[in-house]
Amino acid sequence: DVKVTQSSRYLVKRTGEKVFLECVQDMDHENMFWYRQDPGLGLRLIYFSYDVKMKEKGDIPEGYSVSREKKERFSLILESASTNQTSMYLCASSPAGVETQYFGPGTRLLVL
């Protein structure tokens, strides 16, 4: 069974703080994704990665960066958190060439 885990379920940070969200998958998937989920807007892609050390911008990359040093781990970084980054963040992974994405449980981030 595919398992995608995220480091925190809930996180509260102050404006201007640097925030790290971690995602780990245990199924040797090549592809990993970071989304944010907001009411009425659905899921929007922030960044994705097809392989270690590779990253591609999604639709809303501004204010975010990512790191993929190991195949199983994909980190989302908020360099200087702002209140408009308060959201639910979902990580997902999929094998190369397979469309089905497996989601993590999500991290609900509140920026004060």
Next chain:
Amino acid sequence: GENVEQHPSTLSVQEGDSAVIKCTYSDSASNYFPWYKQELGKRPQLIIDIRSNVGEKKDQRIAVTLNKTAKHFSLHITETQPEDSAVYFCAALQTGNQFYFGTGTSLTVIP
């Protein structure tokens, strides 16, 4: 880029009735259309999907139909049960493996 619209945003049905959720997409190159179910406080999970070479797919009480010409696809749930209450998301896959998601439909099944 792709634009996926989903309707309705909320839907309430009586237990045992059918529920239909519709999505439209803009990019004719999209060829894979999954539906995800997200229960309150849980992760989205794939419930059914369809590829562009198929017009309909069914799995027990759930079915998905695709009209490539009109660029829309629909989720049909028959004999709804309270445990079907959740938020449902459609998505369309563009080349390059990037999904575009609809804005979600909150389905409530009233016992």
